[in-house]
Amino acid sequence: MSKKHPIIVVTGSSGAGTTTVKRTFDNIFRREGVKAAVIEGDAFHRYGRVEMKAEIAKAEEEHRPFSHFGPDGNVWDELERQFAAFGRTGRCQTRYYLHNEREAEPYGQQPGTFTGWSDTSPDADLLFYEGLHGCVKTDTVDLARHVDLKIGVVPIINLEWIQKLHRDKNERGYSTEAVTDTILRRMHDYVHYVCPQFGETDINFQRVPVVDTSNPFIARDIPTAGESMTVIRFKNPRGIDFPYLLSMIHDSFMSRANTIVVPGGKMEIAMQLILTPMILRLMEIRRAQLS
Template sequence: MSRLHPIVSVTGSSGAGTTSVMRTFQQIFRREGVDVAYVEGDSFHRFDRLEMKMEIADAHARGEHTFSHFGPESNLFDELEDLFRSYAEIGTGRVRKYLHDEAEAQSYGQEPGTFTPWEQIQDDTDLLFYEGLHGAVVSDTVNVARHADLRIGVVPVINLEWIQKLHRDRVVRGYTSEAVTDTILRRMPDYVNYICPQFSYTDVNFQRVPVVDTSNPFIARSIPTADESMLIIRFRDPHGIDFPYLLDMLRDSFMSRPNTIVCPGGKMDLAMQLIFTPMILRIVERRNAELVAR
């Protein structure tokens, strides 16, 4: 953690909704005039799209059916921790981009599913913002979580997460239901060992819970909407959180535990604005005070 070079980390599995959270933070940063270095977790995959397909095929040929994007074999955990450590110490570090589609790839003159070359983050940014799979990962060899000043988890209940992934991969990526189901099953051990434990380290968790039947996510025809959901917001440390204010602003909300608010799912963006704007302002004020002291 760093007063001078703070890091905000949003973590969640594929299809959890971390990209939507990033858009809300972009609004906060733009409104408050915060200069941010953005880092996508996909850029720390070990293999590009074609290489990953080959690695999965090789793993299957060896009888290994749990090789996935979630585990250490297919991710650069050491490099991710090096980035967090370097940014916290000197305000820069090595990053690259993963080019998801034709639009992104065209501007770099590369193929979709490839990485851009490594480069240094520009100097003098106010903070680093990470969004991806492993922003709070802790293993036997790395501890990414300890370097972040604010850690946020985005965790739909598992059936909703599967529904979101099934719909995204079928509609956007053109995969079959069988292929997506195979991916879900293959990822499960790494999900349990490397995704779930991160939410013990996050400072704030957002979990969307549908109030419609999702008992069989593999036949769901549509994704439950925000208005068909409740949002559970859990604070790891409730000290300093103005719960009466939040409850007043988030109408129809209530506290289920001393550190947990439950509110209508449609209020997620408002909840994040109310909760994180003062947190970001405190982080920036602390950074500015440190700059003055030096």
């Protein structure tokens, strides 16, 4: 952690809604005049698309777990070096993974490849990470120890699978069977490396549908925000003004002493109310240290 150069992480599995959360942070940063250096989790995958397919095939032949969720598919040591560098100096390096033709064209590269490494802005107030592994802890890396504000975004597992099935089938042309195989292949890494992060996070936002998702593999539609509730859990509820939140968010209620439940359609306003004062507090501490 660094008082002069704070780091905020949003971590969650693929399709969990971390991109939506990133948009909420962007709005807060813009409104409050905070300049954030941004790094994306995909930039720290170990392999490009072609190499990844070859590694997956090799792992299947050898009957061993391998996926983007685990250590063999990522360069977590490099990500930790960048977190540490920003904490010391307020600068680090990152790159971009080019997902499609639109992203790849300006660089003159093929989709599924990485750009070169480049420095973040020298005048950033903080570092913002969004991706799969912002709070990973293993025998060799500890990303969570570098982070000042850790946010987890995780739908219940059946909803996560429904979102992945619909995205991969409709946007990427995969079959249900192919997506199911991917889910199964990732399960070992999901259990051992993704789930444990949510015990490290300061706040978790978990979307819970209130419609039947018993069999995600035959679900025709993704439950909408209006068909969901969001469970918000605080690791340390001290200092959280729950009466204020309950008064500001209609139909919200507390389910435990450290947990508030809000209608799914009001998750963004809940995030604005909860996270804005936390970000401003980080900026106050930073200014005090710099002065």
